[in-house]
Amino acid sequence: MKARIKITLKNGVLDPQGKAIEGAIKGLGISGVGDVRQGKYIEVDLADTDPAKAGEIVEQMCRDLLANTVIENYSYEIG
Amino acid sequence: MLRASVIVFPGSNCDRDVKTALERVTGFAPKMVWHGDASVPSSDMIVLPGGFSYGDYLRCGAMAAHSPIMKDVVAKANSGTPVIGICNGFQILCESGLLPGALLRNASLHFICRDVYLKVENDQTFFTKCYRKNEVIKVPIAHGEGNYFTDSQTLERLEGEGQIAFRYSDAEGNVSAETCPNGALANIAGITNKSGRVLGMMPHPERLYEAALGGTDGRRVFESALLSVLEAA
Numbered sequence: 001m002k003a004r005i006k007i008t009l010k011n012g013v014l015d016p017q018g019k020a021i022e023g024a025i026k027g028l029g030i031s032g033v034g035d036v037r038q039g040k041y042i043e044v045d046l047a048d049t050d051p052a053k054a055g056e057i058v059e060q061m062c063r064d065l066l067a068n069t070v071i072e073n074y075s076y077e078i079g
Numbered sequence: 080m081l082r083a084s085v086i087v088f089p090g091s092n093c094d095r096d097v098k099t100a101l102e103r104v105t106g107f108a109p110k111m112v113w114h115g116d117a118s119v120p121s122s123d124m125i126v127l128p129g130g131f132s133y134g135d136y137l138r139c140g141a142m143a144a145h146s147p148i149m150k151d152v153v154a155k156a157n158s159g160t161p162v163i164g165i166c167n168g169f170q171i172l173c174e175s176g177l178l179p180g181a182l183l184r185n186a187s188l189h190f191i192c193r194d195v196y197l198k199v200e201n202d203q204t205f206f207t208k209c210y211r212k213n214e215v216i217k218v219p220i221a222h223g224e225g226n227y228f229t230d231s232q233t234l235e236r237l238e239g240e241g242q243i244a245f246r247y248s249d250a251e252g253n254v255s256a257e258t259c260p261n262g263a264l265a266n267i268a269g270i271t272n273k274s275g276r277v278l279g280m281m282p283h284p285e286r287l288y289e290a291a292l293g294g295t296d297g298r299r300v301f302e303s304a305l306l307s308v309l310e311a312a
Binding site for chain 1: 137138141145173174179180181183184185186187188226228229230262
């Protein structure tokens with residue numbers, strides 16, 4: 001079983017890296033580009049095959065380590 | 080007598096600087112404590128030094144906040160042992176929940192390494208009592224992630240409870256967006272917890288503790304700690 005975890009900055013939290021990426025995309029001559037926000041994607045292999053139990057484990061790792069909930073949101077899929 | 084413990088994480092690189100500063104300024108050498116240890120020896124203060132613990136992987140300070148030693152650092156801080164986190168140490172204090180908020184990438188995206196001016200906002204705490212309120216001091220910063228952020232309610236509480244210790248200013252003490260090197264909210268360079276005994280600051284006082292280093296404005300952080308311990312004895 002694998003957890004696919006996405007971590008994104010909360011709305012209102014400044015993302016200077018996203019801004020720099022936005023500038024670089026525009027530098028390619030690509031038009032129609034708006035705001036760019038950068039996040040993280042993490043894959044975790046899980047030994048547990050019970051989806052409920054796996055959900056609990058992933059919730060705990062997100063809350064306690066992978067995301068800083070002061071500045072970040074997280075979401076995940078398990079399968 | 081000042082019994083200080085400096086926690087050494089993999090990737091700490093200001094641990095020996097702060098050891099030397101403590102020894103030279105207070106006359107007492109601190110104990111160096113490895114992050115993998117289970118407990119901190121009985122101490123008058125604990126230092127979380129600057130550097131790049133765990134290579135800054137995931138987020139600065141995120142891994143270090145879960146080092147084995149941190150359980151005891153948090154327990155001791157919660158029962159009143161003073162803790163100072165400098166630079167990466169400040170990031171670790173925020174990640175461990177001992178201080179509110181988080182330190183984001185500098186607004187300019189640049190790593191900034193230079194002397195800055197700080198306005199002293201609170202001269203009543205364990206680590207700041209040898210400064211004077213509204214005094215301007217010069218201390219170096221060296222970081223890529225020092226852009227302090229917190230929600231508006233927490234900022235209001237920090238302001239209201241006198242938990243802001245230092246703000247980035249100019250040489251005259253003016254605090255504005257122009258005098259903020261990294262985009263930090265309300266020009267925050269250092270904050271304390273509610274009791275004033277846990278201090279996190281991005282600038283490095285251990286880098287300017289004697290004239291040969293180019294200034295002495297950092298030494299009073301360590302003098303304050305010694306004075307606080309002597310007063311309590």
